[in-house]
Structures are given as structure tokens and as C-alpha cells.
Amino acid sequence: MNPPEDVLAALRELRAGDLPTHGGRTLAYVYDSGLSEVDSLGAAAHALASSANGLDPTAFPSLLRMENDLVSAASALLGDVPGVVGSVTSGGTESCLLAVLAARDAHPSVATPSIVLPTTAHAAFHKAAHLFGLRRIDVPVDPVTFRADPAAMAAAIDDSTVLVVASAPSYAHGVLDPIASIAASALDRGVRMHVDACIGGWVLPYFARLGADVPPFDFRVPGVTSISVDLHKYAYCPKGTSVLLHASAELRRTHYFASAAWPGYTMLNTTIQSTRSGGPLAAAWAVVNHLGSDGYLSLAASTREAVSRIRSGISELPGLRILGDPVSTLIAFTGEDGFDLFTVADEMKARGWYVQPQFAHLSSPANLHLTVTAANHGSEKEFLTDLAASVDAARAAGPVVVEAAVAEFVAALDPATLTSEQFAGLLAAAGLGGDAGLPERMAPINALLATAPAPLRERLLLEFLGALYTP
Secondary structure (H helix, E strand, O other): OOOHHHHHHHHHHHHOOOOOOOOOOEOOOOOOOOOHHHHHHHHHHHHHHOOOEOOOOOOOHHHHHHHHHHHHHHHHHOOOOOOOEEEEEOOHHHHHHHHHHHHHHOOOOOOOOEEEEEOOOOOHHHHHHHHHOOEEEEEOEOOOOOOEOHHHHHHHOOOOEEEEEEEOOOOOOOOOOOHHHHHHHHHHHOOEEEEEOOOOOOOHHHHHHOOOOOOOOOOOOOOOOEEEEEOOOOOOOOOOOEEEEEOOHHHHHHHOEEEOOOOOOOEEEOOOOOOOEHHHHHHHHHHHHHHHHHHHHHHHHHHHHHHHHHHHHHHHOOOEEEOOOOOOOEEEEEEOOOOOHHHHHHHHHHOOOEOEEEOOEOOEOOEEEEEOOHHHOOOHHHHHHHHHHHHHHHHHHOOOOOOHHHHHHHHOOOOOOOOHHHHHHHHHHOOOOOOOOOOOOOHHHHHHHHOOOHHHHHHHHHHHHHHHOOO
């Protein structure tokens, strides 16, 4: 056996190559409160309950109590309406999957069920439609504000529709869809309405208490039947926890699963998973109880100030433009005078910051995406100074040019028939062949991917993902 200290040393060495998860320099994927005791508390609580199994609440009643407490806390934050029930899931995607599954299974007589969603809805709903066999009706959003169009959403509802979706806020641009108008149309047609508040559900209510103009988006809105809110985002809990709320137990029933048709124990599942470690649940319960309403209000105030400073600073930088009117904690901005945004992302990484590139889609141009947290408070000036320097460097470097031969090679690829040999050729052309791994600068790769239509980009990235996950 390897000594435990050697194994941990090896793990620390592996982790040294990762993006930093604390300090506010990774503006995607992670949510940092900036409070060290939150991390230590979550880790200790996780360790206390990691061996408990959420599969059977009668065997581990502590997990049942903690889950009910978290659902109650989320319900109180999102309308405090009697009758609301919920489940703790592994993340936002699972919450969204279960909302779609519940809607589909509530209408077994609909031969080809459909979901109506704006084109800015999270791709988790695409995954749900794919997995559960629903027809997806994608409704264009306003090309300038990127908000869902209530009239177009209403017109898209038909007799096959089992669920309508809107975002609070949408991930790509951080804008809040007109929830009340969309929910009214769903209610009028007798269709379920899900609000994806995975990002905003735990922070927008506190922004409202701080004076922000946040239109109602929760269960106070007639017609809203379910809401997803992630605890591992702005509740600042360790990863692996989200809450799916339903307006009633009847609405929740169809996302449960049961099977007694085998010789083992009767399988009962409240989520897609069966066995679930109690660790993430206990960690979330501990953090939520530690911070409380006052703690979250303070964190929201720091986050709101950081968002305001960063947004104002970006708006003042020549050549940059904020997309839409973000109301929460997400900011997307584009460039307007010819410099390469992917180069800006590389330059920011060289300066110790990770900003997330987003490809152009419909009316949304290529842009850089920021997830701002409480940990960004106090470092806004440094971020903006480095952003300005990165834009200047991108201007000086000039546009990223994809070689004509490579562009032609990509254009000739058919995602439906892409072979391993063709993919290997593309990797070699992009400088990703062999054991070289990812290059330090991703702008040339992103520029190449930007030339590919979405279906081809999906296939190329899936092939690359498969190559990464090959021992």
C-alpha cells in the first residue's frame, strides 16, 4: 500500500495544474464566497456524512431532515407559498432533467410531447429533450435584449406542449426573462411552467432586498409550477447540490420512480440517482445554516457591488460592449473594433484570470463571459486594469487567421460520417496531436472551432473529449 501522506502529496501535485478555485480569478465554473470558514465547515460536514446513503431515508433519517430543511429554506426564499415541496439533486442539470421528466410523465396520453423554450435556455433542457424523447420547440428571443419574447412563446404552445421554460437569469447573457407574461400564457393553456433559477434563485431575492429592481420570478407569479435553484452556486455550498421545487406534491409525483417488479428491495428514487452520498447534502445544510439570511445578504451586497464596478469599467473601455441588460451576477461582453476576443481571453489567462469564451450564436456575437462572486469584491480595479491591457495586446497582435487549407478541410467534414482518421488529421492541423495536450494559447483553436457549424463543432469537441478520457 502507498502511505496516505504520499497519496495526498500526489493529489496536491495534480491539483497544482488546475485553475484556482478561490480568490476570484476564475470567473467561471466556481463560486467563491471569499470566506475560509465556509470551505472548512463544508468539508468537515461532508466528511461526517459521506458514508451515509440517501437511497433510503428510513435508514438515514438525518439526511431526510437535512433535505427537508434545505427545501424549506429554498421555498422560503422563492415566494414562501404554502404547499411547495422539493428534492435536493446533484446539480442544476439534474434539477432541469427532473422538471422535464415530471412534465412528460404527467401526460402519458401525449404521443409526442414537446417543451417550449427560448433559444437562450440552458442546454440542460436540450439534454432533457434528448434523453426523454421530447420534441424541442426553440423560440427566438429579442435579438438585442436577448430576453424571451412572451408573444412568441405563447404562440409556440400547442396541444403537445407539456412544459414551458424561462430563465432567471439566462446563463449566456445574465438577463431575466419576462417570467410573469410567459407564465400567464402557460397557465391559460393549462401547461406547466418551469423557471430555471439555477444561477439567480439564491441571489436575486437578496439583490431585491438591497434595492435592486427584480421583477417577481418565483412562486408568487401565477402559473409558475417548478423552479430550480443551485446551492453550489450563490448559496456557496460545496459542489454537488441543487434544489428542484414544485408548487405541489401532485406536480412532483411524476419525477419520482418506483419499481417492485424484481426480487430485490422495492426501488424508490426521488432523483435520477439511486445511491447518493450524504456528504454533499450535509455540506450544503451546514453552510446554509452557518451563513443564514444575514450572511447571504452581506455576500449579495459584496457581489452586487463587484458586478456594478466591473460592468461600469467594461462599459468605459473603448471597443467593448455589454450584451443585453444583465440583472444578476453574470456579464457577457463583446468587442466592436476588430480585435480578437479569444486572444483577449488568452491574455487574461497569462495575467492570472480565467474568463469564459462563448461562440457566436444567432444574434449573439462571440463574447467573453464572467461569473462574478463575492470573492471578486475588492479586486475589481486589478481585473479591469488587466482587461484593458489584454485588449491592447489583442489589438497589437491582430486578428487570428485560420489557414485557408485548414478552413477548407474543416468545411469538407461531415459530422455524421466523421472518421477517426479525419479527426486525427484535424487535431494535427490544430497542433493538438500526440501527447502535447492543450496549448497555452487557445485563440487559434477557438478561431478554428468558430468556423465550424454547430453540429460539426459538437462532434469535433465530443471526439476531443473522448480522446482526453482515454487512459
